[in-house]
Amino acid sequence: MFEFLINKLKNHPRKIVFTEGTDPRILEASARLLSGTFLTPVLVGNPEEVQKIAEEIGFNIRGAQIIDPQNFEGMDKMVATMVELRKGKMTPEQCHAALQQGNYFGTMLVKMGYADALLGGATYSTADTVRPALQIIKTKPGSKIVSSCFILVRPSATGDREVLAMGDCAINIKPTEDELVEIALETATTAKLFGMDPKVAFLSYSTMGSGKGEDVDKMRNAFTKAHAAAPELAMEGELQFDAAVSPTVAHTKCPDSAVAGHANTFIFPDINAGNIGYKICQRMGAFDAYGPILQGLNAPINDLSRGCNAQEVYSMAIITAGLCAD
Secondary structure: OHHHHHHHHHHOOEEEEEOOOOOHHHHHHHHHHHHHOOEEEEEEOOHHHHHHHHHHHOOOOOOOEEEOHHHOOOHHHHHHHHHHHHOOOOOHHHHHHHOOOHHHHHHHHHHOOOOOEEEEOOOOOHHHHHHHHHHHHOEOOOOOOOEEEEEEEEEOOOOOEEEEEEEOOOOOOOOOHHHHHHHHHHHHHHHHHOOOOOEEEEEOOOOOOOOOOHHHHHHHHHHHHHHHHOOOOEEEEEEOHHHHHOHHHHHHHOOOOOOOOOOOEEEOOOHHHHHHHHHHHHHHOOOEEEEEEEEOEOOOEEEOOOOOOHHHHHHHHHHHHHOOOO
């Protein structure tokens, strides 16, 4: 999977902003990225402080760009641009104060073309990464919400990799039918970026009408709307998880479905089910989990777990930059 993304980036090298440029995990990942020459880190922070910490912990970040909000020559232009983007919701003074923070400053670097993508959250909360993205980068045309998916990977019995996509496990707490449609279409698009042929299952405690209730109706209706919006995609719903992944169960419960028993892209009814589901796969199914990958924004912006390690930063940087349009 990563070979596919790295080869893409070698053909189109990118710049990625790290909003926490002094964090040792960021510096370790940056040093590794620089050795690959396909992705240039842009570190937010005081250059002397960033370089001092990198030297102390033994990482070579020569070649990285280090930009300090306190001494940024283009700050006046950046403030004016942000004031215009916020359309009366923030004064110049408020924008200037916000831009002293790495999350807002880094997001504006992407907006103004100094970098192609952003990865934050090593010390910021998810909300503090997503909020500037919503206010500045905003959703792309046709998208009404920001959603997320996780990509899960493990070796298969044949020696290949088994790759799954799961959404939304991190952002939307209780999505509506229409929001589930958008989540499904965005998650299928993300799956394709990772070389997958998405087979989308709208998950429920019911399979094709075997159960009753509002939650069942929601998933069935969301599938119907999604299928109407993108009839070329392989989708099915509503499905229980066993019917989605087991050919034997699918043969019994929904023998006429081309997706049941073979699904690899899963749409959960709410964040409770999604968060629990991907973590069961990660902890008990021995999958590596990458994400949350944010979907629906005008530029690739992604969030790290505050408990992440340098390897996760490195992997998420490649994934985030790999989401850039060619």
